[in-house]
Amino acid sequence: MAAVIEVEDLHYTYRDGTRALQGLSLSIPAGSRVALLGPNGAGKSTFLLHLNGLYLPQRGKVRVMGQEVNARTAREIKSRVGLVFQDPDDQVFSSTVGEDVAFGPVNMGLSATEVERRVQEALAAVQMEAYRDKPPYHLSYGQKKRVAIAGVLAMGPEIIVLDEPMAYLDPQGKDTLLDILDRLHRRGATILVATHDVDMAASWADRVIIIKNGRTLAQGDPSLLVQEDIIRQANLRFPLVAQIFRSLPELQLKTVPYTVEQAAALLKDILAGHRV
Ligand SMILES: Nc1ncnc2c1ncn2[C@@H]1O[C@H](COP(=O)(O)OP(=O)(O)O)[C@@H](O)[C@H]1O
Numbered sequence: 001m002a003a004v005i006e007v008e009d010l011h012y013t014y015r016d017g018t019r020a021l022q023g024l025s026l027s028i029p030a031g032s033r034v035a036l037l038g039p040n041g042a043g044k045s046t047f048l049l050h051l052n053g054l055y056l057p058q059r060g061k062v063r064v065m066g067q068e069v070n071a072r073t074a075r076e077i078k079s080r081v082g083l084v085f086q087d088p089d090d091q092v093f094s095s096t097v098g099e100d101v102a103f104g105p106v107n108m109g110l111s112a113t114e115v116e117r118r119v120q121e122a123l124a125a126v127q128m129e130a131y132r133d134k135p136p137y138h139l140s141y142g143q144k145k146r147v148a149i150a151g152v153l154a155m156g157p158e159i160i161v162l163d164e165p166m167a168y169l170d171p172q173g174k175d176t177l178l179d180i181l182d183r184l185h186r187r188g189a190t191i192l193v194a195t196h197d198v199d200m201a202a203s204w205a206d207r208v209i210i211i212k213n214g215r216t217l218a219q220g221d222p223s224l225l226v227q228e229d230i231i232r233q234a235n236l237r238f239p240l241v242a243q244i245f246r247s248l249p250e251l252q253l254k255t256v257p258y259t260v261e262q263a264a265a266l267l268k269d270i271l272a273g274h275r276v
């Protein structure tokens, strides 16, 4: 499948000399659900800020839907890539929830009726319609996070990028967010999520990219999450499902399951007497 995001030898050094990205290369297929993993300080957020032109490559290339990100294209690319920051307080700033979600569509120059339609739809998607006239500073962190997501949804981006969206969400909030992401994915969006949550990555992603020290350590399907050397190098841990089966060496498994579905299929097999 065609790549919607292509990154080649990307370098980024902050003003204080911190080399956050040191030759990052990766590619993301259209319509995929990608988990971007890596230890703190690996360069995840720095990379994500390049995807909608907030940062421009100092060296190397970033292409979004075939278009190279540079000073000339940054504005257009921004409207095609929705970035949800890690901290909603960096994103949600209007005096009411409704105005905040309308901000992007209004700036896109859409008609008042179209803005209204998009605001309603986006607030419904994150189940925040009842909060439309409230000031965002009265909301809980998780609610603000949902407003930030609604603001991005309202712009109708083809690529949606979320920086550690699960942080500080309660279990139900996480489920709601996963439902929202699934709905967007079914509509054809490509979704990229930076996360530390290997269980979420194992169950949700169809592609995994692991970065460390500003470079790509590995990219491929989620079975990377049960490769011991990669997990160790990336300061990650095995998904819980995989941990159970790794604690049972007597099963002599060649491949360890990492999703609930894989584990259930294996257990059925074992119970039916086909194994061990
Ligand atoms: N504004 C900044 N100024 C200087 N250094 C920064 C800044 N933002 C991030 N860094 C540094 O860049 C590196 C990568 O950070 P970041 O992209 O936030 O990693 P991650 O999101 O994977 O935790 C880290 O060493 C971090 O301390």
Ligand SMILES: [Mg+2]
Binding pocket: 044, 045, 046, 086, 163
């Ligand atoms: Mg970060």
